[in-house]
Amino acid sequence: MTTKIGEIKPGKVEIQGWIENLRDKKNMQFIVIRDLSGKVQVTVIKAEKPEIAEIFSHTTLESTVKITGTAVANDFVKLGGMEIIPESAEITSRAEAFPIGPESAIDQRLDYRWLDLRSPEKALIFQVETILNQAMRQYCIDHGFIEIHTPTLIGASSEGGADVFEVKYFDRKAYLIQSPQFYKQMAMAAGFERVFINTPVFRAEKSHTKQHATEFSGFDIEMSYVNSQEDVMKVQEELLAYAIGEVKNKLGDKVKELLGVDIVVPTLPFPRITVKEAYSILRDKLKISIKDGEDFSREQETALCKYMEETNGHQFFFVSEYPSKVRAFYTMAKEDEPEYSKSYDLYFKDVELTSGAQREHRPDVLKKQIEAKGIDTAPMADYINFFKNGCPPHGGFGLGLDRFLMLLLNLPSLKEAMYLFRGPDRLTP
Numbered sequence: 001m002t003t004k005i006g007e008i009k010p011g012k013v014e015i016q017g018w019i020e021n022l023r024d025k026k027n028m029q030f031i032v033i034r035d036l037s038g039k040v041q042v043t044v045i046k047a048e049k050p051e052i053a054e055i056f057s058h059t060t061l062e063s064t065v066k067i068t069g070t071a072v073a074n075d076f077v078k079l080g081g082m083e084i085i086p087e088s089a090e091i092t093s094r095a096e097a098f099p100i101g102p103e104s105a106i107d108q109r110l111d112y113r114w115l116d117l118r119s120p121e122k123a124l125i126f127q128v129e130t131i132l133n134q135a136m137r138q139y140c141i142d143h144g145f146i147e148i149h150t151p152t153l154i155g156a157s158s159e160g161g162a163d164v165f166e167v168k169y170f171d172r173k174a175y176l177i178q179s180p181q182f183y184k185q186m187a188m189a190a191g192f193e194r195v196f197i198n199t200p201v202f203r204a205e206k207s208h209t210k211q212h213a214t215e216f217s218g219f220d221i222e223m224s225y226v227n228s229q230e231d232v233m234k235v236q237e238e239l240l241a242y243a244i245g246e247v248k249n250k251l252g253d254k255v256k257e258l259l260g261v262d263i264v265v266p267t268l269p270f271p272r273i274t275v276k277e278a279y280s281i282l283r284d285k286l287k288i289s290i291k292d293g294e295d296f297s298r299e300q301e302t303a304l305c306k307y308m309e310e311t312n313g314h315q316f317f318f319v320s321e322y323p324s325k326v327r328a329f330y331t332m333a334k335e336d337e338p339e340y341s342k343s344y345d346l347y348f349k350d351v352e353l354t355s356g357a358q359r360e361h362r363p364d365v366l367k368k369q370i371e372a373k374g375i376d377t378a379p380m381a382d383y384i385n386f387f388k389n390g391c392p393p394h395g396g397f398g399l400g401l402d403r404f405l406m407l408l409l410n411l412p413s414l415k416e417a418m419y420l421f422r423g424p425d426r427l428t429p
Contacts, residue, residue: 002066006037008082014068015040015084016092018118019061029056032079033065036123041083042067052089062095062118106415113420113429121258126419128247128255129405133198135246136219139239145194145221150183152176152200156379163204165214176202179398181330182383184222185359188394189386193224198401206424210413211351211403215422222359222396229342232356232395233318236346237270240316244408261410264315271308271317275340278304278319293339295326305350316353320344329373330366331357332395342395348407356397363387 003013017035029044046053059065069086077083100112109116116122137147153167153174165176180197187195201218221239226232247255248263255261273281278296282288286303290296296304308317324333324341332342343357360366363384370377370384377384406417415421420429 004037005033005035005040008040008071008084010071010073010082012068013071013084014066016064016066019056019059019063019065022056022059022061024057029053031056033067033084034120036120039079040071041077041079042069042086042089043083044086049086052086055089055091059091060095060097062098063091064093064095066090066092106413107426110415110421110426111429117419124251124254124258125405125409125411125417128251128409129401129417131247131250132243132405132408133219133401135243136239137196137198139242140194140196140221143194143235145196145223146187146192148184148187148192148195148197150177150180150197150199152202154182156383165202165204178203179218180220181328181398182386184220184396185330185361185383185391185394186386188222188224188361189389189391193392194222196221201398201400208424211406213402213414213418213421213423216403216414216418217401218398219401220396220398222394224392224394226358226393226395229320229344229356229358229395232358232397233272233320233344233346234269236354236356236397236399237266237268237316237318241266241268247408255409259409261408263408266314266316270346271312271314273308273317273319274321275319275323276321281307293323293325295323301347301352302350305347308347309349316346316348318344318346327357329369329375330359332360333369346397348404351403351407353404353407354397354399356395358393358395361387361391361393 001014002016005015005017015033017033019031020034020039021032023030027046031042032039033042044053044056067084067086068088069084071082071084073081074083075081098115100109100115153169154177155174164178167174167176179201180199184195184197197220199218200215202215204214205212223232223235244263245265248265252263255263279290279292282290282300282304286307288300288303290300309315321334321340322343324339327341327343334340334342341357345352346354360369366387367377367384370380402414402417406414411417
């Protein structure tokens with residue numbers, strides 16, 4: 001039975017993996033074999049095993065191989081002080097010359113993503129994602145959340161905007177979800193109280209920034225009986241601190257070794273400011289022009305993030321109570337200042353990571369807010385019906401898992417953080 005390279009112990013072994021390096025000397029060959037668990041050196045003495053030496057003399061790097069032999073300790077071998085003396089070798093798949101290299105541009109590498117992902121460094125990115133996803137699910141389960149699985153096809157735009165993908169659904173139109181917003185609110189009307197969802201999310205935006213994609217993985221939460229957005233913010237900061245802590249505990253050393261990144265577990269609570277305070281910081285502290293009620297530009301966001309990290313020594317911070325006119329129609333307005341909303345954004349490093357809010361659960365008010373946004377209420381009838389038979393006050397947030405991963409590991413763009421990237425110009429592989 002094949003043994004994982006990272007689990008090799010002295011004695012008889014069978015291993016399988018990729019040929020990462022091969023030094024063919026006059027009398028000996030030194031071959032480095034790699035699988036996901038690690039690397040090991042195979043040492044061939046040509047005079048003793050000429051048939052094996054012949055196999056390796058005519059193979060190519062990144063071919064796959066199966067080797068049986070004896071693992072022995074050798075203090076001179078850098079790869080774990082262990083080498084394998086082979087008794088037999090079989091090339092299981094011969095590799096052609098690589099069309100890309102580490103120096104290739106990202107879009108060229110994406111054309112051959114199965115080769116681009118082959119290194120241990122790239123595999124580690126998705127091992128980290130696995131821990132993040134598992135930890136966030138575990139936090140939710142431990143805190144009374146129910147996991148639900150929602151459709152990705154919907155009969156009306158879930159955000160009310162134009163950035164949706166329209167698809168033909170038999171004899172009518174349907175749309176790919178911009179978020180599972182409607183369905184997780186339906187769960188609140190159903191009395192589930194706390195739900196979480198991990199689902200594909202689609203945005204028909206022709207954006208070519210480092211942080212945008214047309215399809216990404218969304219991790220969403222919705223919870224009942226909230227008094228304001230603050231209740232949602234508290235859950236989110238606890239969830240993220242727990243998830244990052246799990247990455248630190250399980251993969252922190254490996255991330256530091258292979259990616260050169262220190263995983264920093266954030267302290268609680270995260271810093272908080274209102275949008276009015278953010279306006280004041282930009283104008284008075286940073287001398288950047290902005291009017292009350294305006295949404296932030298990218299340059300303003302970057303300046304604000306830098307100021308908050310320098311001031312608080314914290315990589316996360318919340319901005320709450322955004323103007324109602326720049327938030328989605330389902331966001332609840334403040335009672336005393338309806339021009340501002342019970343909403344928030346969470347920033348991580350220099351990027352908006354999450355949007356969240358208390359939702360509007362009163363059907364008459366919700367209908368008015370939909371109309372005020374200039375959205376046709378007819379396609380929204382099923383959504384509004386969710387709230388007509390009693391629904392508790394509730395709120396939640398949506399987090400882009402790929403963006404979170406990109407920021408946590410200091411990756412240059414979402415293209416590196418996603419297994420297969422989808423953007424305005426990419427539908428393959």
